[in-house]
Structure formats: C-alpha cells, structure tokens
Amino acid sequence: MNTYEKIYQLHHLMETKTFQDLAGPYKVGVDLGTADVVLAVTDSFGNPVAGSMRWASVVRDGLVYDFRGATEIVHELKSEVEQIIGVKLEKGATAIPPGTVGRNALACSNVIAGAGLDPICQVDEPVAAARALNLEHGIVVDIGGGTTGVAVLKEGSLVFTADEPTGGTHISLVLAGAYGITFEEAEKLKKDSSNHQQIMPVIVPVIEKMATIVKRALNDQGDFTDYPVYVVGGTAYLDGFEYQFSKAFGRKVHVPPHPLLVTPLGIAMYS
DSSP states (O other): OOHHHHHHHHHHHHHHTOOOOOOSOOEEEEEEOSSEEEEEEEOTTSOEEEEEEEEOOOEETTEESOHHHHHHHHHHHHHHHHHHHTOOOOEEEEEEOTTOOHHHHHHHHHHHHHTTOEEEEEEEHHHHHHHHTTOSSEEEEEEOSSEEEEEEEETTEEEEEEEEEOSHHHHHHHHHHHHTOOHHHHHHHHHOGGGHHHHHHHHHHHHHHHHHHHHHHHHTTOOOTTSOEEEESGGGGSTTHHHHHHHHHTSOOBOOSSGGGHHHHHHHHHO
C-alpha cells in the first residue's frame, strides 16, 4: 500500500466506522488539533487499521487549555475504536507544534495518559506528517488551527523546524469580521465546500501570510528551492488553497488527499 493509498484507506475506515483486519501489535496516534481531535491506529508497518475523529475546541495555538475536555474526547475515541476492532489499546503517541517545550509539551502526553493510553512517544507535527508521506527529502508545512509549522528533511534526517501563529482559526476570524457573523458561524461557512469559491477572495491575505511565514523561515536557513513542498492540515481542504499558497510561495506546492489525516497517520507510525 503506497502513501496516498494509506491516507485514502484511513479516511474510508473512519467514514464507515469499520476496520481493516491486520495483524498486531497495533500503533496508536492521537492528534490534538485546535479544531479537531483524531485517533488513528495502524499495524506495525503503518497500514491503517481504524480511526475516529471529533470536532472540538480544546486546544488553542497548539496549547491544551481544556485538559478535562481533551481527555474525555480522547477516551471516547479510544473506546469507540476499541469496540470497532475488538482490541484494547494500551499505548500511544501524540504530537506538538515545533518549539513547544516544558509543561506545554507534557500536557499533550498527559491528556492521552488520562484517557488510558501510555504515552510512549511525542513528535513534532510536521515531522509526523513527513513520516506519513514517506518523505526522505523535502519540506512539510503543517497548517493547524492556530499555527503554521514547517519541517525540512534531507536524506531522511530532520534539519530544521519552525512554527508561528496563523492557521485555520485566523481564517475563521477574518470571515467572521467580513460577514458580520459569529466565529462558530464562520467555522461552518468555511467547512462547507459549496462556499469556498465565494470566501476565497476574502481569505487570500491569510493564506499569503501562511506562505510568507514559510518563506521567511526557509530563507533564514539556506537554499531549498529544489525541495518538494507538501502542505497538510484541515485548512488545505479549501478549494483553491493549493493554487493560492503556491502563488504566494513562489513555486508549486502539493496538497495530499485528505490533508487533515496525514499528521495523525504519521503520529501512529512513530508510536
């Protein structure tokens, strides 16, 4: 199963609430996002077994601010997947935005521990995405709800990571201001693909800022013009996003299928 097939398969399993009957031991990855929480399970070779997701606002700018809510959601997802596959999940991995340290970093591991998963690994979000994409040489941009993270890999080794505020939440704030609606209404507007053509001119400046964050981070590190660039995260679902980001970035970027699921799949692979 190639990289994109794995992503498609994970999406199918989550949509149908079914599982792929593969041999264990199983690996578990939990992605605590600003707008959602995803739990993904793979076999020892990184092939998807099952998964589940909840839309939730328990994290802000990469930091857990609703510890109890986050723990309850992960516990619910864990129980749901355990019922689907008929196996108790005991260990797991999670991820953090690059540069997150100290208690802020420990909070993510503490959340899954409180949900009944022994936290055995924690990885930078864009690094996890690179693992899912099987990327040995290139750049991964992970656009979360609150931040834009970037990781550069050369010959399979991580050479640089960075993270700055600006993500999907900022797009919703711009939409709320432009249309005179609440943040919650803006989130619904953004998630409905039938609205994407209408809202794109309004949110292009935010996409341009995301591209600028990545360009500035890379310019300070050297010449990466021959590195392929992949963009993941829920914001990349927006119709026209890939074109607008590429235009602002100055060269072609690639958005894989179901970009929201790439990072949680990679987290599981690190478990």
